[in-house]
Amino acid sequence: MTATGGGGRRRRRFGTHLLLIMILITLPVIGLISVLDCREVEEAMTAGDALLREQTGESIVQSLRLTDAGLKLFDGTLDSRMAEGFGPVLAEYERAGRDPGAMDLARVREELGGEMDIYIINESGVVEYTTYPPDFGLDFRKLPSFYDRITEIRLGDAFVADRVVAESASGVLRKYAYLPSPDHRYLFELGLACNATEAGHYAPDYQALGEDLMRLNPTLKEVRIYDCYGRFINVTRLEGPVVPTSVDPVAVAIFEEREDRTMVDGAAGTITRYIFVDLSDPGNPSDTSLVVGLIYTTASLDARIAEVRFSHAVIVLFASLAACCIAVPVSRRITRPVQEIVDDVDRIAGGDLDHRIRVSTGTEFARLSESIGIMVDSLKENIRRLRESEEAVRQYDARLEDLVRERTAELEESGQTVNLFLDIMVHDINNANTIAIGYTQLLIDVLEGERQEIAQKMLSGIEQSSSIIGRVATLRKAREVGAALVRVDLDRVIRAQVAGHLAARVRYEGRPVDVLADDLLPEVFLNLLGNAAKFGGPDVEITIRVAEHGDEVTVSVEDTGPGIPDAVKKGLFGRFWKGEGSPAGAGLGLYICRTLVERYEGRIWAEDRVKGRPECGTVIRFTLRKAG
Missing domain, CATH: 3.30.450 (Beta-Lactamase)
Incomplete structure (x- = not known):
């Protein structure tokens, strides 16, 4: 089932694709299963290790609590002995005139049997005098809670026994007790080193x-x-x-x-x-x-996890090799019926439509073979019918071409007739309007009062009719003329239109620039200036501005008239659009402007002269291409 494409590119067999698909599916599945199992084993080992650490911590806490409980039992038997030991200390303090520096602490220790060390703690919580050198200068302020407690004892009057504790350096058990000095300036402390024999049972190991x-x-x-x-x-x-x-x-x-x-x-x-x-x-x-x-x-x-990972890697390797070995015969068995069908289809595609498809093993392949046979029979019948219909289609095409030529000739003749009638109408109506305008003007000059106003309205209507005919002629010319755009002096065109417009005050701000247009460009300014004057009122002011932007020129025609609402701006340049309250007319002026500007490959749109304030007037902008 290997084929070569039209470009000579050799295509792989279907069996190869199937084998690759089976391998690409099997290997990731094996890998995923192995990774998940390995992760589960690692998590179990990690959790077991954490649980063992937790149990170890609980064991040592329980052991220390049990040891402390034993020390408490031994602790209570020493309280009376410690209370009696403060007698010689107080006597020596009084003998020294309540000056700890003058006390003979070594003698007092010998008097106590040499088993108790004496500590004198000052108001700052520092061991100022002692018979036990390692604790000289010990500052209890570093233990705020203990310092607060001994300060409370120093300011009181009671004997207080402390716990039996093990020294950090030697491990010797010591029993401590406290008694304030009579003047409450110092706190006396006795430390009894417990007899090794009697304390051995309670000493923590x-x-x-x-x-x-x-x-x-x-x-x-x-x-x-x-x-x-x-x-x-x-x-x-x-x-x-x-x-x-x-x-x-x-x-x-x-x-x-x-x-x-x-x-x-x-x-x-x-x-x-x-x-x-x-x-x-x-x-x-x-x-x-x-x-x-x-x-x-x-x-x-870490060693156990590494061992688990290695074993899973070995399992994945052997499983992948086994999957590849199994995939090869399985893919061949699956693709053999397909290979037979492909060979038969190739013979049919070569033109032997009478060749029959071999029936392969398996219900699905048998149905496929029968379906291909039915398809080939249907193809042969369709070819026969197609050949019979080719001649009929050929005859119909020839007749259709004749009809198209006839209809095209008739349309051209009709178009010429319409243009002839339109030319005659424009010519004759313009002549009639010209004569009517002349006579009406004479009537206006000789009549007075109400009759003169009626004659003036007649003149306005005739002039409007003449304007409509002119716009129709302009539209016709714009649509029919297909000449290429030429270089036009935009400055000269604008100045000519401004000079010929007497209905309103027009100010021009620009400089010479050439654009791509034709001889219809003045119509754009004629319509825009006419609309601004007609809708702006007698006091309207019109300004024409020209700005260059790269290869493009933007022309703006601004007026101070009543403006155009935002809802009307979108359809402003449509065919037959007329403003609200405008004089009667065909509404072709702005449509002609859009048609001509688009003919010149430009754009035209309307904006507020003052942004966000339509009532302050309108500006019509359009773009033209600059002549290179």
Whole structure:
């Protein structure tokens, strides 16, 4: 089924097209199914990984809450011991004359058994004196809520016990308590380092907790726990309360906002999940809440996704090869009956109309073969009838040509007769009008009063009749004359028409310019000036302007008459149009102007002399081609 086009271009077989169509349909379908399945598997793996991270976060939060609950049980057993410890501190404060700088804090610590550290916090919330050097200079104003609480305690009179907390540097459990100075200038704080034996059962083992979580979740790379200062707990031994290199600003921000946050680092292949664990208690000054940083690696998930993508790519490749192998025999089986029908049709097209179409297998192909056979029989019958009718058509065409020649000759003769009658009528009517105008003028000169007015109206009617005959002659000439346009001096034409127009005041603003027209161009100005004078009234002022725009000249005829409404402007240049309240006439003036301007390949239209105010007069504009 390969054919060659009229231009020698070789066309592909139908079987080739069918094979290409089958491949182009099958391959995208296979690819789409594979992509959708791959995406679904990736989404399931990603969702499972996210769910595991969520469960890991919930597990560590529950573990920290359980640990905090155990510390609370141990915490209550130390309150009375802490209250008794403030006795020596108050006695030393009074002995030093209430001057903390004169207090012997080391001696007081020894008196307390060396288990309690002493802190003296000034009004600004800063640890001004202490027996525990790492906390010297600690500024609690950085924790506004805690600062407000200790200020409230300093201004009060009651002993307040705080929570047992683990130090970030050493992990040692400490119990804190507060008592205001008698003059409320300072706040005394005691910090008891809990006995390792008695506190060991309650001490949180964050390192073991992290190891357990990483065993449960292989993607968990690291576990970090931060206190309210953003410091690592059980990670770095600090020299002071706050070491910039040991503080995580993200943890600080999360502690202040008290909201969880997730950060993804695509370059490093990590996902860091910060979780705020709220362990605060309104009854304690310190906020023991923690921030947990869980750092996950995406390497395992990325490797599994890459493996899934590779396997789907291999499946698509093998499925595509299989589809191509199946498409070849299927397309051949489908196109074989079509090939037989095409061969038979080619023989019939070559002129062998008696050749019969072979009946192929399949109901549809059998019906197609029968339909082609019926079509060939009908074609043979139509050819026979066509040949019989050719002679009749030939005879009819010859007769029709004779009739057309006869009718054409009759029309030409009728047209000549009409033109002859029209010439005789124009000539005779003009002669009669000329004589009537002369006698009527004599009557006007000799008559007086009412009779003179009647004679004047007769003269106006005769002049109008003569004008109509002149316009009809102009239209006839414009339609019949087919001469080419010539160079015409537009300035001379306008000046001649202005000089011959005495009915109104006419001002001309222009300069010499040549346009393409003929000897009928003065008729345009004659009609436009006549209309402006007739409809404008006795005081009308007329202005003619000429402007050049490239290869085109625009002529404007302006008047100060009553103007033309916008609704009338569209049909103004139609045949037999007459203005409202105008004198009787044929209404051919503006139609003649349009006919002549269009003959000169120009345009003509009407506008308000003052835009948007029709009552201020009208301007008729038309364009002409400039002579090169």
